[in-house]
Amino acid sequence: MTGKIEEKLFENRYNVDAGRPHVRIRQHDTPSKALLALITVCPAGCYRLDDGGRIEVVPDGCMECGSCRILTAGSGDLEWDYPRGGYGVLFKFG
Amino acid sequence: MKEERFDAIVVGAGPAGNAAAYTMAKNGLSVLQLERGEYPGSKNVQGAILYSDALEKLIPDFREDAPLERHVVEQRMWMMDDASHTGMHYRSHDFNEEKPNRYTIIRAQFDKWFSRRVREAGAIVLCETTVTELIRDTAGRVIGVRTDREGGVVLAGVVVLAEGVNGLVGHRAGLRAELKPGDVALAVKEMHFLPQEVIEQRFGVSGDEGVVIECMGTITRGMTGTAFLYTNRESISVGIGCMVGDPAESGVTPYSLLDAFKAHPSIRPLLAGSEVKEYAAHLIPEGGLRAMPEICGDGWVVAGDAAHLVNSVHREGSNLAMTSGRIAGETVVWLKRRREPCTAANLKEYRRRLEASFVMKDMRKYRDIPGMLHGNRQILDLYPRLMSRAAQIWLRVDGTDKRTKEGQIIGVLRKGRGFLGLLGDAVRLARAWR
Numbered sequence: 001m002t003g004k005i006e007e008k009l010f011e012n013r014y015n016v017d018a019g020r021p022h023v024r025i026r027q028h029d030t031p032s033k034a035l036l037a038l039i040t041v042c043p044a045g046c047y048r049l050d051d052g053g054r055i056e057v058v059p060d061g062c063m064e065c066g067s068c069r070i071l072t073a074g075s076g077d078l079e080w081d082y083p084r085g086g087y088g089v090l091f092k093f094g
Numbered sequence: 095m096k097e098e099r100f101d102a103i104v105v106g107a108g109p110a111g112n113a114a115a116y117t118m119a120k121n122g123l124s125v126l127q128l129e130r131g132e133y134p135g136s137k138n139v140q141g142a143i144l145y146s147d148a149l150e151k152l153i154p155d156f157r158e159d160a161p162l163e164r165h166v167v168e169q170r171m172w173m174m175d176d177a178s179h180t181g182m183h184y185r186s187h188d189f190n191e192e193k194p195n196r197y198t199i200i201r202a203q204f205d206k207w208f209s210r211r212v213r214e215a216g217a218i219v220l221c222e223t224t225v226t227e228l229i230r231d232t233a234g235r236v237i238g239v240r241t242d243r244e245g246g247v248v249l250a251g252v253v254v255l256a257e258g259v260n261g262l263v264g265h266r267a268g269l270r271a272e273l274k275p276g277d278v279a280l281a282v283k284e285m286h287f288l289p290q291e292v293i294e295q296r297f298g299v300s301g302d303e304g305v306v307i308e309c310m311g312t313i314t315r316g317m318t319g320t321a322f323l324y325t326n327r328e329s330i331s332v333g334i335g336c337m338v339g340d341p342a343e344s345g346v347t348p349y350s351l352l353d354a355f356k357a358h359p360s361i362r363p364l365l366a367g368s369e370v371k372e373y374a375a376h377l378i379p380e381g382g383l384r385a386m387p388e389i390c391g392d393g394w395v396v397a398g399d400a401a402h403l404v405n406s407v408h409r410e411g412s413n414l415a416m417t418s419g420r421i422a423g424e425t426v427v428w429l430k431r432r433r434e435p436c437t438a439a440n441l442k443e444y445r446r447r448l449e450a451s452f453v454m455k456d457m458r459k460y461r462d463i464p465g466m467l468h469g470n471r472q473i474l475d476l477y478p479r480l481m482s483r484a485a486q487i488w489l490r491v492d493g494t495d496k497r498t499k500e501g502q503i504i505g506v507l508r509k510g511r512g513f514l515g516l517l518g519d520a521v522r523l524a525r526a527w528r
Binding site for chain 1: 130131132135136137138139140142200201202203205221222223224241242243259260262272273274275278280282284285329338339341342345346347348349370371372373374375376377
């Protein structure tokens, strides 16, 4: 077993667009079922519960697959854009 | 960027976009290709297998300088339970031909090479440029795109959307509905580096020979999916995927699924001692024909993953992408030569040509497979387990006579699925396969 997701992402290259996250979560008090699911589904582990029981997203390790976008489509839970040109993940091998 | 008008704008620099841009530029059209990554390939992920036929139809001499890893001489299909695999292998020296049929490739390197060829053909390739929306005229016809560059409006006679599976541009323009979770797989992959001679010893190959392993079974923990292991020259691509909604139900994260696959007793020795240099994730459009959107309209065509062109049964996608991109490009060239505009009616020729190719024929052939697998997950989970049990009863020499062993095997099948269940699965599979 390789262990934690942070160790996997550590090998990847990113050009993070500091201060301009390309995924944002709508303000909520209680997360929807779809939002909760993202804790498990996101292959980069970008989603987690904060101390108040709300879902927060830190998309720095995002690989831009779009899974979260599709699973929350139509709900308004997420605002999802591609990063600005040149920013985001940079696959060395793909 | 000034308001300039091109014959065509291509959105995306993957196999579909490169094939389209290459075809049009080679035939003298003015082509602008826009790619959001720092370099072509920097956002692209694939297993990856290159199918020579699709590329040969564009660049017959690609073998001279394309970055190819190994040509495939052996294909293994493994049905796995937690401790075993039941395999079907096909290896042939015939695949050591002068012009091999399939190669393993590393997409970031291959896409850079392909893009260089596109530029040499005369297209303008602009990287680090995200297309934000389509621009239409008052009649609703697509006439260009807006990008995230300052004043970034560009006009063209036609827009080729080769933006990949997570295609925001076409979706936001209302050209296609949102992808449904049941139609999309999420795959994760790692690149494991090992010395060339270690790979050759482990897989019993020499020179540029390579091995491909496709796996299914309990490795996806009851979810609909498959896994793979491909040999590159000095690395092994290993990955696993399942339907994007499945991890939410199962509670298993994609990366722990990958780690469990890597730890499987049949896989672990193949990867032992390797150094992991990248972890990637990507969606795969697996809904088949029924999930396909409109692929052409007034001033636009769609190719590749954005058009949902994947043959999930044969694990083919990049060849459908290259072929659809090429045919889209050829259609635009054909219209240009006839001095006809790229209207919705004229671009229907793209669909006609695609229907006549293997692309749509294969999409049609397997149109019922995705739905069938979704409703019959036992095919991916139960059968590998049953086969393993049967093989183990058959192969263990333990003083039991063979007739009794045959009876035990039949008992395993009867208890596992029942004869009616077995028959029903066979009929359903045969029907969907037809």
